[in-house]
Amino acid sequence: MTVAAPAVRFRAVTRHFGPVKAVDGVDLEIAPGEFFSMLGPSGSGKTTCLRLIAGFDQPSAGEIEIFGVPSAGVPPYARAVNTVFQDYALFPHMNVLDNVAYGLMVRGVGKRERHARAAEALALVKLGQHGERRPVQLSGGQRQRVALARALVNQPRVLLLDEPLGALDLKLREEMQVELKALQRKLGTAFVFVTHDQGEALSMSDRVAVFNEGRIVQVGPPEEIYERPRTDFVARFVGGSNVLPAAVARGIGGPDAPCSLRPEAIVLLTGPAPEGHAALTAMIEDAQYHGAARRLLVTVEGADLRLAVSIPAAEGGGFGPGQTVTLGIPLAALWAMEAA
Amino acid sequence: MRSDRASRPLKLAALGGLLFLHVPLLFVFLYAFTTEEKSYQFPPPGLTLKWFGVAFARQDIWDAIGLSLKVAALATSVALVLGTLIAAALARRQFFGREAVSLLVILPIALPGIVTGIALRAAFNLLEIDYGLLTIILGHATFCIVVVYNNAVARFRRLSGSLVEASMDLGADGFQTFRYVILPNIATALLAGGMLAFALSFDEVIVTTFTAGQQSTLPIWMLSELVRPRQRPVTNVVAVFVILVTFLPILAAYYLTRDESQHK
Numbered sequence: 001m002t003v004a005a006p007a008v009r010f011r012a013v014t015r016h017f018g019p020v021k022a023v024d025g026v027d028l029e030i031a032p033g034e035f036f037s038m039l040g041p042s043g044s045g046k047t048t049c050l051r052l053i054a055g056f057d058q059p060s061a062g063e064i065e066i067f068g069v070p071s072a073g074v075p076p077y078a079r080a081v082n083t084v085f086q087d088y089a090l091f092p093h094m095n096v097l098d099n100v101a102y103g104l105m106v107r108g109v110g111k112r113e114r115h116a117r118a119a120e121a122l123a124l125v126k127l128g129q130h131g132e133r134r135p136v137q138l139s140g141g142q143r144q145r146v147a148l149a150r151a152l153v154n155q156p157r158v159l160l161l162d163e164p165l166g167a168l169d170l171k172l173r174e175e176m177q178v179e180l181k182a183l184q185r186k187l188g189t190a191f192v193f194v195t196h197d198q199g200e201a202l203s204m205s206d207r208v209a210v211f212n213e214g215r216i217v218q219v220g221p222p223e224e225i226y227e228r229p230r231t232d233f234v235a236r237f238v239g240g241s242n243v244l245p246a247a248v249a250r251g252i253g254g255p256d257a258p259c260s261l262r263p264e265a266i267v268l269l270t271g272p273a274p275e276g277h278a279a280l281t282a283m284i285e286d287a288q289y290h291g292a293a294r295r296l297l298v299t300v301e302g303a304d305l306r307l308a309v310s311i312p313a314a315e316g317g318g319f320g321p322g323q324t325v326t327l328g329i330p331l332a333a334l335w336a337m338e339a340a
Numbered sequence: 341m342r343s344d345r346a347s348r349p350l351k352l353a354a355l356g357g358l359l360f361l362h363v364p365l366l367f368v369f370l371y372a373f374t375t376e377e378k379s380y381q382f383p384p385p386g387l388t389l390k391w392f393g394v395a396f397a398r399q400d401i402w403d404a405i406g407l408s409l410k411v412a413a414l415a416t417s418v419a420l421v422l423g424t425l426i427a428a429a430l431a432r433r434q435f436f437g438r439e440a441v442s443l444l445v446i447l448p449i450a451l452p453g454i455v456t457g458i459a460l461r462a463a464f465n466l467l468e469i470d471y472g473l474l475t476i477i478l479g480h481a482t483f484c485i486v487v488v489y490n491n492a493v494a495r496f497r498r499l500s501g502s503l504v505e506a507s508m509d510l511g512a513d514g515f516q517t518f519r520y521v522i523l524p525n526i527a528t529a530l531l532a533g534g535m536l537a538f539a540l541s542f543d544e545v546i547v548t549t550f551t552a553g554q555q556s557t558l559p560i561w562m563l564s565e566l567v568r569p570r571q572r573p574v575t576n577v578v579a580v581f582v583i584l585v586t587f588l589p590i591l592a593a594y595y596l597t598r599d600e601s602q603h604k
Contacts, residue, residue: 056505076508083509089502093524103510154510
């Protein structure tokens with residue numbers, strides 16, 4: 001049995017900018033055809049990793065392989081990857097069709113063939129009728145599609161996307177999430193998707209790598225990242241989860257470790273705590289209505305601890321700041337994490 | 341639509357400024373047609389076209405025009421290549437001393453021409469270069485580079501860095517990226533800078549005085565004619581020609597750069 005080489009492999013990759021370690025000893029493997037997200041706050045090293053794959057930047061140490069081929073010294077134009085840039089980077093002096101055909105043009109594909117293939121790529125992103133326009137005449141969403149078509153027309157084996165949806169409004173962003181995912185399934189190309197939006201990463205990816213301060217904190221399928229965070233950074237950043245210090249967790253009969261606790265797992269009690277639940281008295285600081293859910297921000301009495309509680313909007317319409325409530329914490333919902 | 345109208349004193353001041361700038365030019369035109377050849381007498385005793393014929397027949401004028409055009413064209417070419425390269429280097433990268441280098445590039449145009457002239461003369465003597473076409477071109481290139489650089493660097497800064505990366509990412513090597521992405525985006529800036537450089541070189545006197553050998557460029561020729569009270573209106577005919585030659589490229593450069601900002 002032959003094992004296919006991973007689409008992208010990082011081996012102890014480090015990138016320093018002077019004293020700053022933008023990427024600090026990253027190991028990862030991205031499978032062919034995988035939708036892989038790099039998630040993290042700005043400055044966490046995810047975009048630098050993308051630029052290292054594209055070849056715009058070179059690692060200070062470590063190795064990057066693309067389909068088993070070491071990429072050291074390979075210039076960007078000789079790599080089997082293409083990039084969709086955050087600002088789209090469309091050529092302002094060319095029309096849309098020539099923008100999309102650019103990669104074919106510089107490789108010497110004849111005019112008729114490259115225009116035919118560019119038109120196909122535009123049709124793929126549902127922009128078939130805009131070939132004659134200039135980029136400035138398009139909306140943000142349309143430019144984004146042109147950038148996508150321009151990368152895909154070269155049939156890359158890995159497509160790199162640098163926060164491609166960041167500049168779009170919410171509705172368009174959700175539409176594009178669905179379309180990107182469908183496109184990726186159809187083409188079978190590995191997508192490496194950089195984002196700081198956890199919802200985006202969770203909803204589209206096969207696997208997510210969570211970055212913090214130049215390192216990968218956790219990598220795994222979205223469910224695992226969301227439900228079983230490895231550190232409190234992942235818990236807070238990915239899911240807006242509550243983090244209970246080890247002392248509090250131990251005090252209510254849970255594990256002797258910092259624990260994550262999802263806001264929707266907490267219930268409000270009116271009587272004694274049911275089996276498997278610990279009761280905590282807390283005061284409401286703020287109550288927010290979010291449509292489907294109601295979010296309470298509470299302070300636990302006797303502990304310096306604030307928790308977010310999410311309850312169905314139909315319950316507890318009468319809650320307001322200053323009120324005291326009893327929280328039921330299901331011990332089974334406490335997920336023990338590594339001490340920071 | 342502009343709702344605020346300029347007040348009357350402001351209009352008068354603007355008119356006065358325009359007259360101050362342009363009435364002298366009208367005299368240059370007027371005296372090209374006067375019949376009085378020894379001194380500039382107002383009003384001219386009579387009008388004639390004969391000086392155009394006289395100027396046309398004089399070989400020294402043609403030599404001076406030819407030399408000036410040659411110098412301006414070559415100095416501009418040198419400046420286009422070097423100015424663009426400097427701009428590309430300084431606009432993109434951050435490195436220690438970048439601001440200082442940028443200042444050094446602009447300095448020749450801020451320095452009095454006479455200082456540039458003396459400095460160049462000292463350098464040419466040291467290198468034992470004979471004064472002639474080459475030294476005039478080198479002298480002019482010092483300030484032509486600045487003009488091209490200034491135009492190009494502004495455009496390079498507007499050119500998003502990711503365009504170059506996008507081009508490389510899509511498979512273009514360095515030369516293709518320059519040819520298909522960078523050049524089309526800076527072309528009008530280079531044209532405008534080149535035209536300004538050409539116009540500057542064409543009417544330069546001071547640096548030329550220091551770097552020319554026996555030859556006369558057109559402005560030098562005119563200067564020497566002024567001290568000789570012979571066929572004075574011929575100088576005016578040539579001056580009219582110089583005004584046209586320098587004014588047209590500057591006008592064109594103005595329109596080229598203006599259009600760009602409107603498209604934004």
